[in-house]
Amino acid sequence: MQMVILSSTSSIFKPKIALTLLLFTLSAAPSAADTATCTAIHQLNSSISVCSYVKSNAGCHPKGYINYLQLFYCNFASFPQLGFILLLTWLVTLFYVLSNTASDYFCPAVEHLSNSLNLSPAIAGTTLLPLGNGSTDVFSSIIAFTSTADGGDIGLNSVLGGSIFISTVVVGVLSLLVAYRRKIVVIDKPNFIRDVVFLLVTLTNVLVIIMIGEISLLASVGFVSTYIVYILVVCYMHFVTTKKHKTVIDSVNDGAIRVPLLCSIDIDEENVVHPAEKGVLYEEEVVPLRKKRCIINFVCYVVKLPVYLPRRVTIPVVTKERWSKPFLVISMVLAPIMVALVWNTQEGNLGLKASLVTYFVVGSIGIVLGSCTYVFTSSVMPPQRCLVFWYASGFLMSVIWTYVTCNELVSLLESLGNIIGMNPAIIGLTILAWGNSIGDLAANVALAMYGGPDGPQIAMSGCYAGPLFNVLIGLGFSFVFVSWSSYPALYVIPEDPDLCETIGFLMVGLLWALVILTKREMRLDQTLGGGLLVIYLCFLFIKLSRAIGLLS
Template sequence: MVISSSTSSISKPKTALIIIILIIISTATTSFADNTAITTTCTSIHQQNSSISTCNYVKSTTGCNPKGYINYLQLYYCNFSSFPQLGFVLLLIWLVILFYILSNTASEYFCPAVEHLSNSLNLSPAIAGTTLLPLGNGSTDVFSSIIAFTSSADGGDIGLNSVLGGSIFVSTVVVGVLSLLITYRRKIVVIDKPNFIRDVVFLLVTLTNLLVIIIIGEISLCASVLFISTYIIYIFLVCYMHFISKKKHNSIHDSVIEDEDDYAVRIPLLRSIDDEEKVVHSAEKVVHYEEEDVQYNKKRGKMKFVCYVMKLPVYLPRRLTIPVITKERWSKGFLVISVVLAPIMVAVIWNTKEGNLGLKASLVTYFVVASIGVALGTCTYAFTSSTIPPQKWLVFWYASGFLMSVTWTYVTCNELVSLLESLGNIIGMNPSIIGLTILAWGNSIGDLAANMALAMYGGPDGTQIAMSGCYAGPLFNVLFGLGFSLVFVSWSKYPATYVIPEDPNLCETIGFLMAGLLWALVILTKREMRLDHTLGGGLLAIYFCFLFIKLSRAIGLLG
């Protein structure tokens, strides 16, 4: 299967701009998980003498507070103190459920939303991979980086490490796993060469600029503005390449249509008769197979019902809050309810995570949001059909589904990270190792699940979108996340310069990240842009070398 990038032109630029703004606003209301090393820990949790003292320690220590919505340490050490084995097993079961919710949300909601939204906006796979996917996967990282830079004295070091750590995971592990998975499925996927080289070169240039800033040790307001302006140049280049490739595509398409017309005239009559006989024969086989399928489905009926009941608690909350207007899953009732509940869910998430609005402000917020939801639900009920999905305002519906699937993805990711951190504390892992492994992996699970689902289930252009997102996402995080953070902190120091926190490991992280990019650039260009095991294996080897050095330094094997 050969993936080509450009399909059609970008229309409705104002609508696209509105969608981008809505994406940023929506993802800002999701939970801002701290994608960084642990600043306050539960290191003394295993030094308590009794189960009662351990429970009191968990309740009173700030470092034991959950990053998500459930206090897993309190459940384990207080509620299941008499049955710790049972508590640990239940946490593992919940871990599996969270992984399922994450992967299923990506495949069933996020991927179709990206595909339909990009089609409605007439975005090519390359444009969708460099806009929608980075915004969906990376917006929370951007906000986390800005908050880290502006909230504490050592926030600059935390923000730099969080963005760079996530970037190296996405550009090595995610791309490596995608390549190995495609090779295992014996698929031949060819990535668009100009778009790939553009993304990798821009990311290399950006990392080089960042490396220079770190070596200098300070940055001014003017330099920070120049740093972030690189992303504007990148977007202009993406649009220019899209229009050029679209023009070539249209000329090729016109010539193909002329050839097809000539060929249709030359088709002999006898061939069409033979084709009809083959169709009749195939129809007889289909009827025979359908009779066998009916008998087989009867035997599986009970098993399907049991699976449906088990999945209902996981399926129903997402179905009631994520608008879906595809023909295969169309339901007017679900759409009306989801339009009503979606704004309320976002408000609950925001108020729960922030928690400082006060009772009156919270009530006013809920009343306003609920009123908006009811008004939208009323309009949806009045102007939609019970038999067919909406045919107008498709961008609004697809954007709503995209935003809510992003919200669910990151809510699940935050809860997953919180659970993984709690399991690490229960096992007794070193906090620095938890930050390097469990938290780093947990914070990037959303990117891995979304990109893998797009590559496997996103249609013929899914792999191109996923691969573009694997490089456009880190570029978005570095230029937007670090860029805006540097602008904010340098603005606050103006006319003085902002001093970059000293961390010799930052240069090491950037070096490994650039090594992964160069490996992908060399291997793909030599192998005619085909994803294979050489690319995937090399990228995973680079990441494991990086991880080995980090872990060795954390446990004292390296200085």
Template sequence: MVMSSFFKLTLILIITSTPTSYGETAITTATCTAIHQQNSPISKCNYVKTNTGCIPKGYINYLQIFYCNFSQFPQLGFIFLLLWLVVLFYILSNTASEYFCPAVEHLSKTLNLSPAIAGTTLLPLGNGSTDVFSSIIAFTTSTDGGDIGLNSILGGAIFVSTVVVGVLSLLITYRRRIVIVDKPNFIRDVVFLLFTLSNLLIIIIIGKITFWSSLFFVSTYIIYILLVSYMHFNTMKKHKTVIDVADEDDQIQSTRVPLLGSVVDEENVIHPSEKPVHFEEQVVPDDPKRWIVTFFYVINMPIYIPRRLTIPVITKEKWSKPFLVMSVALAPLMVALIWNTQYGKLGLKSSMVIYFVVGSIGIALGTCTFAFTSSTAPPQKCLVLWYALGFLMSVTWTYLTADELVSLLESLGNIIGMSPSIIGLTILAWGNSIGDLTSNVAMAVYGGAHGTQIAMSGCYAGPLFNVLIGLGFSFVFVSWSNYPASYVIPEDPNLCETIGFLIVGLLWALVILPKRDMRLDYTLGGGLLVIYFCFLFIKLARALGLLGASCSNLID
């Protein structure tokens, strides 16, 4: 799933709007690689300003900053871009840990969802919504779009199921925590994903899909959700029985609840309510440390304020009525601004009308919030709406930052001189999954036992959501437009190779975890990372012309 960003949608819109012949990669028709053929700094600056391939996918034109503003000091410009890269990574990870993870946790508790349910619903919805839209747009706007949509979804799925799960396992083991993943839920998610990938592989080998077949493909997700719900309610009944028996003994021992998993510290176990408070004893730092703390505080304010003013937070620790009123009022305006600048491209009059309407809605919401909330305590009613709004805005900030981060990474690739194929296989593939990586890792690291279970469920439910819903609805739309004829799947001999590596990674986890008593450890994480690096090595070797087509004979 991995979970993708707004960048995918923008990139696909650019690719599919450019007329190209079949077999030609649209990415190469508008690149900025010829910048290194320019001789002088002035010619490079003019090339960046005039070539459409150098137009940034984000809001900042990094190539223009490097080749125009820092043309006389390229080393300084490169350092500046690297520092901004660090800032974007910090914003992304901090947004996930401070806003996204608490929103998911509070929303799941308010809705009385187990970690398994939250991991199979909220997390995939937040991480995979843009993947679904981008896949549908790719399939319905161009003859080459199906190839783009398939590779986009499958590339994200293999990254999440190998790299993200691998990193989770290594981090949990490094922090000396024993995490026991729920076995029934894990096997259910992996088996459904294996079944879905097998069906997709059959569709690719056949080379076409009918309208009724596409409906069956999508309906698999409905069956999956029904099974998740059944297992949830069945386990809750058993859990209630265990609690009743424990109450009779007047002593509840620490037992492993299947849906929640468990976390045991090797040294000691600390109850959340008994966590030591470190800020009670405040040591006044000496002058150098005080200056450093002040410096970082000032640097962090431009990063903290915009998010605080647009992401509603109603927790007791961060309660502030002025911030809540401002965030409720500004959140709709921010969404409208992003949509208009990235996708809408409306005229001045239409934009002004939209901003006026959205601004009026924001003012009305802010006024109601000011009138019906207390200054001393967060609201206690309509919590689902508050947490849902915080969840949506944290997702918006996550993908907005990931969009800018991918734009910067692509610009750095052009500056270094990497070919477009290598950029697509490395920088863009990783950048598209940064949101999934940060959100899942943050849930596992900062969310305790529940957070780890949510993250693990999301690592497999996310790709399942993207494949069944993203590709499924894409198949439904294109097959319906061709009805009663079938939709012909774009020929790409490398697709079955990607699916093959996906299946290998899933089988590795399916074998290793039960043998390790469902504990996340170095064996699981290291093996998954090795599988991904082997996949990446083969892709890079093929992009460099060292290997031929992977499974063209199978498709033929």
């Protein structure tokens, strides 16, 4: 379902990058530019000197809670292979926490909140619900832009990399699976053309911004406002479609034609196995199987407990399936404290006295909320009143956890880039983009294959509406934040010629889908899927070949 920033000093940082690369080729001694980028670690020979450099250089201190470079070069200096394995394991864990938080906490909160606010499907589908699917990309982009020196490059590449992955690989896999199963799937033409055209226009605007090399606060706000125009168009088309369907239904009813609500179901009595007979036949096999499942479930529960429990006791959940009054009371007590803790650790501006006062105030608020929750909620069923408050609380805490996880994920990816000597832009374009998009691939494929007659249509809509949301909201709000911090000066876009290449491949994939689908009467087939996969493989080959030096 695939969960990143420059400060106002970005205008003076870019020449330092070029100067640093030049000095790398001329001298092995760390320079002033090296201390800002932490790239001199590969010039030092002894592990002791590398450890001292990592500890003393401010550029090697990430924005996350864990100093991964110090952990790798100091604590695991004698066992680098073990340290690298642990970092990769933690990377997988962070991706799991990011996707699991979105699926188990964020998306349900968004869905229930939209229902409580009585939002129509058209409005909810273009505002709250896409935020659930694209939250990881949006937060990754925003955190990257605001937290790291190379964040603008990572943020742009992660969003664009995720967009090209979804619009080529995901759509290509969907088309090939549909063709393999010999299903005839026809995509709604007006909605498809609307989403592709908006995405092409948005990418053109991004290309213009990159070519200009800077953006103002007003232009950033205008870029984000494009999504409002998209919502208005969606609402208008939804209104027109609903009106046409209503007219058709009224004409059918006037003609005294009735359609049954449920289709008849034929049951083959010869293939029916009654419960008693099934128990007699399979009782001996079922009991050992249940024991094995219990053991596996227990092991999985123990493994997931360290990452499950902190979120469970801080994110309020009031759904019927996961209702637990003790957890709700504890979460209402700890949620304000966690918000204050994240704010204090990220900002770092509060002194000791101010921190104590803050924690005392939010602790008192948490105790009051927990006491009220204990008194006014039932032990057997979730609350039925003030649902907007409960869902909004779960939504807010899910956002906090997504923010913290993305912050740590970006910090880890930046450290891994320094360790293996890979350009952070390539990391954002591959690892971060894949991690944020794997969930979209699994969800859309499952929806297209097993989601009923409307499943493929919904999945295809998500493959284009999702990237549009990520680009306009993820990059848009990132531009707004960094241009606001640079105001009245303009925010300087990181110079990366490969960004234009990425946008070019993304546009080629969109145009290929637009041409092939319209010529083939909007049917998914091998030509569409194979062509999109070839486009992505060519794009990936060029990027990786340039990263490892095969191409200049």
